[in-house]
Amino acid sequence: MGRGDLTNAEWDRLESFLPPGGARGGRWSDHRRVINGVLYRVRTGVQWRDLPERFGPWETIYxxxxxxxxxxxxxxLLSRIQAAEDAEGRIDWDVSVDSTAVRAHQHAAGARKTPAATDPQGEPAGDEPGRSGAAETDRPAEGSGQIRECLGRSRGGxxxxxxxxxxxxxxxxxLVLTPGHYGDGPQFERVLxxxxxxxxxxxxxxxxxxxxxxxxxxxxRKNRRYLRRRxxxxxxxxRLDQQRHRKNRGSRGGRPTGFDSERYKKRNSVERAINRLKGFRAVATRYEKRAYIYLGTVTLAALTIWLRT
Incomplete structure (x- = not known):
């Protein structure tokens, strides 16, 4: 077993959820070796063609x-592992929300545009990212199709x-993907x-x-109303400008929002989660052209964190 491969205990937790081996003429044989190959690539960020031979043909893994x-x-798989952790009371439901920008490699540009929701091979065209593997955006597709694939220009490039x-x-x-220039606040409801x-x-x-x-x-105010409604x-x-605006309106400005500075210190959990995700080099730099494939890479990194925490 190589460094970073699934241990026997981790494989035992995943094996029962995977498609049965031998289906479709044996195409699904040896899931463990293939998953280890994908994990190696996610961890190191190497090109698919440079995967070690011990994982088998790189085309099969990709x-x-x-x-x-x-x-x-x-x-x-991520949902099943989360369900098992929740059943044993090992999820802390004080949830923190944040975002991080990921620099896209120059080879991530230039994805082929498709007029329909799926390409000729029956795969998502990247118009809707989400946990299902499709790439979702809140804005219509623009220009060259980079918005569809969750690529944008920001101060980070x-x-x-x-x-x-x-x-x-x-x-x-x-997990939710957007182009890099999208704001954090409008995605709050979507993430929750x-x-x-x-x-x-x-x-x-x-x-x-x-x-x-x-x-x-x-x-x-929209995000706070959403939380109160639920x-x-x-x-x-x-923010200070919101405080001034509320005070200037007098009684019409409403009551001050409650804030627990001690509890707020716990928000560092999401910063540490981001650091763990970016420990995987294929997450820290985006190489994939398609948003749904990159989302799968990030999801696998998250799955690994759940298995090993």
Missing amino acids: KRHRRWSADGTWSM FTTKIHLAADGRCRPLA KEISVPRIGVGRPRTRPDHVLADKAYTS GIRHTIPE
């Missing part, structure tokens, strides 16, 4: 990763932004709606945190 990113297999919610133990609960931890047995998935922490980028307690600081 195509498996692409297919499982498209059909939601990586997201399904050619970038993609990862929005995420993390539990109190620094593990990603939900992506939280869905299934129950083992009977019951609906858990979607509501006990408490939400976020920085000033998320302190809009009955979610929150700790979000108020």
